[in-house]
Amino acid sequence: MRRSLSFCVALILLSAAMLAQTGGEMRFCIPSEPNTFNPLLPQEVSSATIIYLTGGVLLRVNRLTQKADPELATAWKVLDGGKKIHFQLRDGLRFSDGTPFSAEDVAYTMQKLMDPGLHSPTGDAFRSGEGRVVTNVLSPLSVDIVFPAPVANLANLFDAVPMLSSRSPQKDIAALGPFYMAEHKAGSYILLKRNPYYWKKDANGKQLPYLDAIRLEIELNKEIEALRFSRGDVQMITALQPDIFEKLASQNAKQVQDAGVSTYTEFLWFNQTLTSPIPPYKRAWFTSTAFRRAVSEAINRADMARIVFHGHAQPAIGAVSPANKFWSNAKLKPHPYDPDSALRRLRQEGFQFDRGALRDKSGNEVEFSIITVANNHARENMAAMVQQDLKRIGIKVNVVTLDFHSVIERISETFNYEACLLGLLYSDLDPNGVMNVWLSSEPDHQWNPKQKSPATSWEAEIDRLMRAQASSGDERLRKQYWDRVQEIAWEQEPFIYLVDKNALVAISPKVKNAHPSPLHPQTFWNAEYLALGNDELANRKGR
Amino acid sequence: MLRGMDLRGGWRELGGMTRNPKIRLFAVAVLVLTIGAALCANFLAPAGYEHQFRESPGASPSSQHLLGTDDLGRDRFARLLFGARVSLLLAPLAAAISTLLAAFFGGMAGYFGGWIERVALVVVDLFLSIPWLFLLISVRAVLPLNISPQSSVIVTFLLLGFLGWAVSARVVCAGTRELMSSEFVTLARATGFSGLKLVRLHLLPNLRGTLMAQFWISVPVFIITEANLGALGLGVSEPLPSLGSLLRELQSVVTLRPEPWRFIPLVVLVLVVSCFEILLNHSLISSRGTSEVRA
Numbered sequence: 001m002r003r004s005l006s007f008c009v010a011l012i013l014l015s016a017a018m019l020a021q022t023g024g025e026m027r028f029c030i031p032s033e034p035n036t037f038n039p040l041l042p043q044e045v046s047s048a049t050i051i052y053l054t055g056g057v058l059l060r061v062n063r064l065t066q067k068a069d070p071e072l073a074t075a076w077k078v079l080d081g082g083k084k085i086h087f088q089l090r091d092g093l094r095f096s097d098g099t100p101f102s103a104e105d106v107a108y109t110m111q112k113l114m115d116p117g118l119h120s121p122t123g124d125a126f127r128s129g130e131g132r133v134v135t136n137v138l139s140p141l142s143v144d145i146v147f148p149a150p151v152a153n154l155a156n157l158f159d160a161v162p163m164l165s166s167r168s169p170q171k172d173i174a175a176l177g178p179f180y181m182a183e184h185k186a187g188s189y190i191l192l193k194r195n196p197y198y199w200k201k202d203a204n205g206k207q208l209p210y211l212d213a214i215r216l217e218i219e220l221n222k223e224i225e226a227l228r229f230s231r232g233d234v235q236m237i238t239a240l241q242p243d244i245f246e247k248l249a250s251q252n253a254k255q256v257q258d259a260g261v262s263t264y265t266e267f268l269w270f271n272q273t274l275t276s277p278i279p280p281y282k283r284a285w286f287t288s289t290a291f292r293r294a295v296s297e298a299i300n301r302a303d304m305a306r307i308v309f310h311g312h313a314q315p316a317i318g319a320v321s322p323a324n325k326f327w328s329n330a331k332l333k334p335h336p337y338d339p340d341s342a343l344r345r346l347r348q349e350g351f352q353f354d355r356g357a358l359r360d361k362s363g364n365e366v367e368f369s370i371i372t373v374a375n376n377h378a379r380e381n382m383a384a385m386v387q388q389d390l391k392r393i394g395i396k397v398n399v400v401t402l403d404f405h406s407v408i409e410r411i412s413e414t415f416n417y418e419a420c421l422l423g424l425l426y427s428d429l430d431p432n433g434v435m436n437v438w439l440s441s442e443p444d445h446q447w448n449p450k451q452k453s454p455a456t457s458w459e460a461e462i463d464r465l466m467r468a469q470a471s472s473g474d475e476r477l478r479k480q481y482w483d484r485v486q487e488i489a490w491e492q493e494p495f496i497y498l499v500d501k502n503a504l505v506a507i508s509p510k511v512k513n514a515h516p517s518p519l520h521p522q523t524f525w526n527a528e529y530l531a532l533g534n535d536e537l538a539n540r541k542g543r
Numbered sequence: 544m545l546r547g548m549d550l551r552g553g554w555r556e557l558g559g560m561t562r563n564p565k566i567r568l569f570a571v572a573v574l575v576l577t578i579g580a581a582l583c584a585n586f587l588a589p590a591g592y593e594h595q596f597r598e599s600p601g602a603s604p605s606s607q608h609l610l611g612t613d614d615l616g617r618d619r620f621a622r623l624l625f626g627a628r629v630s631l632l633l634a635p636l637a638a639a640i641s642t643l644l645a646a647f648f649g650g651m652a653g654y655f656g657g658w659i660e661r662v663a664l665v666v667v668d669l670f671l672s673i674p675w676l677f678l679l680i681s682v683r684a685v686l687p688l689n690i691s692p693q694s695s696v697i698v699t700f701l702l703l704g705f706l707g708w709a710v711s712a713r714v715v716c717a718g719t720r721e722l723m724s725s726e727f728v729t730l731a732r733a734t735g736f737s738g739l740k741l742v743r744l745h746l747l748p749n750l751r752g753t754l755m756a757q758f759w760i761s762v763p764v765f766i767i768t769e770a771n772l773g774a775l776g777l778g779v780s781e782p783l784p785s786l787g788s789l790l791r792e793l794q795s796v797v798t799l800r801p802e803p804w805r806f807i808p809l810v811v812l813v814l815v816v817s818c819f820e821i822l823l824n825h826s827l828i829s830s831r832g833t834s835e836v837r838a
Contacts, residue, residue, distance in 0.1 A: 223797045226797045244797055247797055300597075303597050307600045307615060307616070308615075367689065368689070369688035369689045377791075381615055383781060384595075384781045384782055385595065385615065387781060387782060388593070388594075388595050388782075398688065398689055398690065398692070398780065399780055399781040399782075400688050401780065401781075403680055416688075418688065418689070
């Protein structure tokens with residue numbers, strides 16, 4: 001399997017070299033003005049996009065193989081069970097302004113990254129215990145980084161750490177990636193130009209990147225983005241909505257691609273917070289595993305994927321999407337759609353189904369509300385389908401659409417809600433990236449956050465397993481722990497996972513060497529190899 | 544809220560049209576037919592507005608689904624009838640509330656004049672300067688979550704009624720002030736008419752045309768406002784339809800398919816609002832005639 005994947009990647013690179021055409025400016029949209037240009041502080045899609053295209057990293061997780069490839073470092077070794085990592089650096093590298101790159105820059109970057117005053121989420125991933133992170137510069141081309149305690153998945157974390165220059169007079173814009181930021185017109189566009197000192201060459205020894213520049217147009221409206229794509233103003237769209245995907249496919253099937261199931265999951269959960277202003281009898285339903293399992297069994301996920309997402313989604317299995325090849329638990333199967341089984345479970349729990357209505361032991365009619373974000377058509381349709389599915393087992397659901405800030409306020413501050421339907425993109429494949437969700441003490445443990453001690457035995461078990469995997473340097477052992485967490489989540493269903501969305505992208509046929517991945521960034525993960533066809537180049541020169 | 548239009552210009556232009564009894568009859572017929580169909584929705588569309596025919600989402604018109612089905616497979620004809628029922632019954636209710644409030648506040652301001660009028664007009668200006676859409680979104684956000692879709696839509700229209708009186712109040716105030724300075728009111732006061740008697744015998748009968756006009760203006764305005772709220776995903780909650788929520792199918796300019804039946808809710812909305820406007824213009828012309836006679 002690994003051999004075949006490596007072969008595929010080699011084939012892609014070779015074909016890229018064969019199709020290579022230098023020059024041209026490619027354009028695509030980012031949804032907002034970037035919140036920051038600090039490479040160590042990616043906050044949202046726009047800033048993360050710029051950092052990905054300009055930042056040089058020691059190693060890069062290949063978006064197709066999901067394995068680390070050498071970049072600025074030619075080799076690395078994780079030592080002392082994850083407490084230390086040694087990097088051997090590539091020789092002769094220079095930043096975009098010509099300043100040489102050396103091990104001193106790695107030390108400088110780590111010092112900046114671990115500065116507590118920076119509050120970098122990337123840096124937080126390295127904080128394994130009390131104490132300082134020490135970087136030992138062994139020579140200009142080799143460096144050791146020592147952590148106070150073992151850091152799980154240590155090597156792959158460096159995929160998100162762009163190297164800074166300690167000596168460049170233009171520290172803010174000096175870049176080691178394929179592009180550097182050349183121009184920024186607030187609210188309009190950001191122009192990234194080819195890094196003349198970029199180190200990478202293609203299989204024929206040709207200097208990369210092929211493109212002269214990438215123009216990132218700031219455009220929030222997805223429909224206008226699609227119109228601009230149809231007109232040829234932009235050449236790529238990442239994360240297309242299914243209906244827009246279908247429309248573009250009807251115009252030209254070659255310009256869109258379903259890259260397969262992604263790590264973007266839509267899910268539903270019940271509020272189990274003790275301090276929430278919901279009646280105790282409702283809290284008793286929501287904390288009942290049988291109730292949650294029954295609700296889950298009564299939802300027809302296949303219909304949801306087929307109707308709402310036009311078939312560009314898969315019924316979700318559990319906490320980890322199958323797109324995450326290594327970490328998803330392959331033993332788990334999707335929850336079956338079985339309303340009869342759901343009713344049997346509810347009857348065993350003391351619920352009564354009578355004349356189309358479900359009542360609990362005390363005679364309370366089972367009715368709850370689902371909140372979701374207004375103006376998200378797909379999510380509203382999903383809620384409407386849940387509403388009809390649950391009506392079959394006598395549960396009355398009220399769908400309430402609220403503005404985004406009201407939803408966030410309710411689920412994270414006032415806890416004044418009963419159930420919530422939202423989606424989440426898991427950009428970090430490693431289980432460490434979701435510690436904030438699964439530890440019962442964390443604020444993002446949405447169904448019952450910030451617990452002083454775990455409310456249930458299964459949450460205590462998840463806490464133990466998550467801490468164990470985080471402190472282990474043995475990948476096989478970590479996989480076992482994380483698999484068990486996924487099994488518990490599958491059995492208890494604190495989150496009722498609904499569908500895993502497919503990665504839908506649009507790429508103009510004029511763009512060469514594009515190989516969309518289901519992982520972020522789907523379209524431009526190999527930006528240095530992207531090129532424009534001759535006709536597109538001619539058009540650009542004509543303008 | 545949505546009253547940026549200059550009705551007087553439209554009044555003059557439509558004046559000739561609305562004097563035509565055939566057109567008025569047509570408008571009445573359309574409204575009666577629409578309201579009648581909406582009231583008989585249970586019989587005309589037994590499929591119901593919420594049942595999802597999941598094997599045929601986005602279907603074209605057929606004998607089973609006269610206007611096809613929406614994205615979730617719900618019968619579009621049934622949703623149109625039930626949606627029209629919601630909008631056409633509740634918009635007049637909201638219009639009645641806002642007209643009554645306008646009559647009270649505008650009438651008081653015009654009747655007493657002086658500092659009371661100034662304070663009332665400041666309050667009116669304050670109401671007009673508030674961004675209503677954001678206020679409505681906020682109000683919707685603080686409502687209880689577990690209210691039925693029916694209650695939710697009633698609350699939405701009641702809110703529209705309670706918040707939409709300011710423009711009408713200004714018109715009523717101006718009308719009352721004009722009446723208060725008229726000779727026949729001066730004469731009535733000189734002969735010892737008390738406040739209530741003056742209001743009952745002289746002010747209200749002379750303001751009737753203005754108030755009716757404000758009512759008829761408000762009905763289509765509230766239908767369109769609810770449509771705006773519906774387009775934001777607020778107001779009427781799933782699975783209940785309204786004319787506004789049905790228009791959401793037309794929201795996407797990119798994915799909109801050139802299928803005429805998808806535009807039927809828009810056609811019905813335009814038709815209903817136009818018919819209300821025709822009757823409104825007739826009402827305005829009649830009231831002007833009445834005012835001239837009474838003066």
